[in-house]
Amino acid sequence: RVPTTASAVMHNHYWYLFRIGTGVIKIRSANYGRTNGYTCSAGVPAEQRTNVWCNQPEAYSILSQRCDGSQYCELNVGPEQFPDPCANTFKYLNTSYSCLHADTSVTCEHEVGELNCAGVIKVFRATYGRRDGTTCTSGRPPRQLVNVNCFHSLSTFAVVISSCNGKNSCSLTTSHPSFSDPCYGTYKYLEVTYGCYPCHIVLIE
Structure with missing residues (x-):
């Protein structure tokens, strides 16, 4: 327990x-x-x-x-x-x-990420936007990194749990139509916190 x-x-x-x-x-x-x-x-x-x-x-x-x-x-x-x-x-x-216990996956804008588990996936949190100035910064001008109060949580979370919960792997793309742009001109990323569990306890809250 x-x-x-x-x-x-x-x-x-x-x-x-x-x-x-x-x-x-x-x-x-x-x-x-x-x-x-x-x-x-x-x-x-x-x-x-x-x-x-x-x-x-x-x-x-x-x-x-x-x-x-x-x-x-x-x-x-x-x-x-x-x-x-x-x-x-x-x-x-x-x-x-x-x-x-949880792991975190980060997928930069315009890229595809993948979650993999030996058991099944349980998503705890998912946000799309930018919450710091150090993640997914390679090759990006400073003006695309300055807004660190830019994210969607509830709609992003719904999309990710629908795609991943209860599966042993899933692919995530930041071009998903449900990931509306929370801040135009800012380079964004998808951050997912999840756990891997045996099949019989994946729905435990």
Whole structure:
């Protein structure tokens, strides 16, 4: 069984998940709000800790989209990330997560990549765009590398899992029509984080 780690972080504090070895994050549960009177209570007035039925139902979805399949995750715990489920209550993010073994494949724009497994493929994360200035840079002018906040995640992820999940190999081309251009003029790449599993556990979440 994959071990699970729990974490609680106060409102308006930075929260980090660090990778373990070469693994990636898998969020198991998450709530932003308050479910007891003692967590993150130091220095907090009693009247801001009395509502213990404060839940943000979108917290799991928000956190999964942000962190799943990544080697690390960083965000500020506050209203910028999570809609406020209960005014005048001092809230915290309570989450549990696992670290799963994974590999990463990078395919530069206009090229074809391939994933291969002895078992079957389970895709954790897929993005198309550019998130740094060092990947897929050979022969490219600086102006094509400067935008590092350029990527599509959800539509790319759907295409890649449809092409690869449950198979022992798959080919990926960045010319796929579903990979719409998230930033014209930037040289992009497809980055896929995946694991290889025996057939009988490929669908484990």
